[in-house]
Amino acid sequence: MLNYTTSEENYIKAIYHLQKVDGMVTTNELAAELQSKPASITDMMKKLKAKKLLNYQPYQGFRLTADGTKVALSIIRRHRLWEFFLAEKLKFTWDEVHEVAEDLEHVSNKKLIDKLDEYLGFPRVDPHGDPIPDANGKIENSKKICITELPVNTISTVASVSDQSSEILELLEHKKIAIGTKVEVKKKFEFDNSMEIKINRQPVITISEQLAKNIFVNYGS
Amino acid sequence: MLNYTTSEENYIKAIYHLQKVDGMVTTNELAAELQSKPASITDMMKKLKAKKLLNYQPYQGFRLTADGTKVALSIIRRHRLWEFFLAEKLKFTWDEVHEVAEDLEHVSNKKLIDKLDEYLGFPRVDPHGDPIPDANGKIENSKKICITELPVNTISTVASVSDQSSEILELLEHKKIAIGTKVEVKKKFEFDNSMEIKINRQPVITISEQLAKNIFVNYGS
DNA sequence: AATTAAATTTAGATTTGCCTAAATTTATTT
DNA sequence: AAATAAATTTAGGCAAATCTAAATTTAATT
Numbered sequence: 001m002l003n004y005t006t007s008e009e010n011y012i013k014a015i016y017h018l019q020k021v022d023g024m025v026t027t028n029e030l031a032a033e034l035q036s037k038p039a040s041i042t043d044m045m046k047k048l049k050a051k052k053l054l055n056y057q058p059y060q061g062f063r064l065t066a067d068g069t070k071v072a073l074s075i076i077r078r079h080r081l082w083e084f085f086l087a088e089k090l091k092f093t094w095d096e097v098h099e100v101a102e103d104l105e106h107v108s109n110k111k112l113i114d115k116l117d118e119y120l121g122f123p124r125v126d127p128h129g130d131p132i133p134d135a136n137g138k139i140e141n142s143k144k145i146c147i148t149e150l151p152v153n154t155i156s157t158v159a160s161v162s163d164q165s166s167e168i169l170e171l172l173e174h175k176k177i178a179i180g181t182k183v184e185v186k187k188k189f190e191f192d193n194s195m196e197i198k199i200n201r202q203p204v205i206t207i208s209e210q211l212a213k214n215i216f217v218n219y220g221s
Numbered sequence: 222m223l224n225y226t227t228s229e230e231n232y233i234k235a236i237y238h239l240q241k242v243d244g245m246v247t248t249n250e251l252a253a254e255l256q257s258k259p260a261s262i263t264d265m266m267k268k269l270k271a272k273k274l275l276n277y278q279p280y281q282g283f284r285l286t287a288d289g290t291k292v293a294l295s296i297i298r299r300h301r302l303w304e305f306f307l308a309e310k311l312k313f314t315w316d317e318v319h320e321v322a323e324d325l326e327h328v329s330n331k332k333l334i335d336k337l338d339e340y341l342g343f344p345r346v347d348p349h350g351d352p353i354p355d356a357n358g359k360i361e362n363s364k365k366i367c368i369t370e371l372p373v374n375t376i377s378t379v380a381s382v383s384d385q386s387s388e389i390l391e392l393l394e395h396k397k398i399a400i401g402t403k404v405e406v407k408k409k410f411e412f413d414n415s416m417e418i419k420i421n422r423q424p425v426i427t428i429s430e431q432l433a434k435n436i437f438v439n440y441g442s
Numbered sequence: 443a444a445t446t447a448a449a450t451t452t453a454g455a456t457t458t459g460c461c462t463a464a465a466t467t468t469a470t471t472t
Numbered sequence: 473a474a475a476t477a478a479a480t481t482t483a484g485g486c487a488a489a490t491c492t493a494a495a496t497t498t499a500a501t502t
Binding site for chain 1: 307310311312313321324325328330332333336337340
C-alpha cells in the first residue's frame with residue numbers, strides 16, 4: 001500500500017462515507033462535506049483518478065475503485081482504533097475522540113496500527129458503535145438502521161449517533177441515551193414524527209423527530 | 222502555544238539539538254542535519270525569525286529564543302512520550318521507536334499528550350535514556366557524558382546511544398550493552414582508543430573507539 | 443592587504459493544495 | 473425546443489516548502 005498525503009486521505013475518506021449513502025458522489029456534495037470549494041474538488045479528483053483510486057468522468061460524478069476502497073478502509077481502521085484507544089485507555093469521552101483521531105489517523109505505519117490493534121484486544125467497534133476494519137480491510141456490515149425505521153415494541157441497541165455536536169450530546173446525556181443503551185419504541189406520532197421510547201426498561205420518554213433522525217440502532221440485536 | 226507546521230517543527234527540533242553542542246547553529250550544519258539544502262534553511266530561518274522563535278542575523282548563524290525553546294521542548298516531550306508508549310505498551314524494540322515517533326510527535330493536541338503522560342505513569346526518560354520534559358516544559362539535565370570521557374574504575378549506567386542504526390544495535394546486543402546496563406571502564410589504549418570495560422560485573426570485554434563514541438552514560442549515578 | 447575559498451543568501455523555478463472568477467456543460471422550466 | 477438555472481470545469485493566481493544556479497559576504501591564505 002502506497003502512502004498518501006493527509007489531504008488525499010481526507011478526500012478518500014469523505015468519498016467513502018458519501019458513497020455509502022449515494023452510490024455516486026458529486027462535486028458539490030464533496031465540497032460541502034470537506035468545507036472547501038468545487039474547483040478544489042475537481043483538481044483533486046483528477047489527481048486521484050490518475051492514481052487509479054477512483055472512477056471519474058467530467059460532469060458525471062465519481063466513486064472509489066477497489067483500490068480506492070482499500071485505502072479508505074485502511075484510513076478508517078486507523079481512525080477507529082485510535083478512537084478506541086483514546087476512550088478506553090486515555091479516558092476521553094466518546095464525543096471528544098473523533099477530533100483527536102482526525103489527526104492520528106494520518107500516521108500510516110502499518111506495524112504501528114497492527115500492534116495497536118493487538119494491544120487493544122482487537123476491538124470490533126469504536127466508541128460510536130461503528131465497526132473497525134481488520135488488518136485485511138474486512139469490515140462487518142452492522143445492519144444499522146435509524147430509530148425512526150424501528151418497528152414499535154421491538155427492543156434494540158443504540159449503535160451510533162450521526163451528528164456529533166456538543167448540543168446533541170447534551171440532549172442525549174439528559175435523556176440517558178448512550179451507545180449500547182437498550183431502546184424500545186412504544187409509539188410514533190404522525191403529526192410531528194415525535195416518538196415515545198423506553199430506555200433500559202424505564203418509564204417512556206418523548207424524543208423529537210430531529211433527535212430521532214440522529215439515533216441509529218443495530219437492528220435485530 | 223500556537224500551532225506550527227510539520228516542517229517548522231522539524232527545523233525547530235533540529236536547531237534545539239544542534240544548539241546543545243554548539244551554542245550557535247550555522248546554515249550548513251542545519252542543512253546537513255535535515256538532509257536539505259542551505260538555501261532552504263535560509264528561507265525557513267527568515268520565517269521562524271518573523272515568528273520570533275529564533276534570533277538570526279544574515280551570515281551570523283542562529284539560536285532559539287526563549288519562545289522557540291519552549292516550542293522545541295514541547296515537540297521533544299511529544300516525541301519521547303510516544304517512544305515510551307511504543308516500547309512499553311506496544312512492545313516495539315528501542316531501536317524501532319524513533320522512526321514511528323517522528324510522525325506521531327507532530328500531532329500537537331495538548332490534552333492528548335498530557336493524558337498520555339498520565340496513562341504512562343509520568344515516565345522520566347524515554348527508551349533511549351533521554352529525559353522527557355514535563356507538561357510545563359521542564360527537563361532534567363541528565364549530565365550525560367560519553368563513555369570515552371569516563372574515568373577508569375568508575376561505575377556508571379548506560380543512558381543512551383547516539384547512532385541508532387541496526388548495525389550498532391547488532392553489536393550492542395552481542396556485547397550485552399543496553400540502556401541501564403552498568404559499565405565500568407578498566408583500561409584505555411592510546412594506540413587505537415579502544416577500551417576494556419566490564420558489563421554488569423562480568424569479565425572484561427573490548428570495545429572499539431567507534432563504538433565507544435556512541436555510548437553515553439549518566440555520570441555519577 | 444589582496445586573493446582565493448568557503449559559507450550564505452538571493453533570484454527564479456517547481457509542486458501541492460487551495461482559491462476566485464469566467465467559461466462550459468448538464469438539468470430544469472417555461 | 474429554447475431559455476434559464478444549476479452544477480461543474482477551466483484558467484489563472486497565491487502561499488508553503490522545496491530546489492538549482494548565481495550573487496554576495498565572510499573567512500582563510502598567500
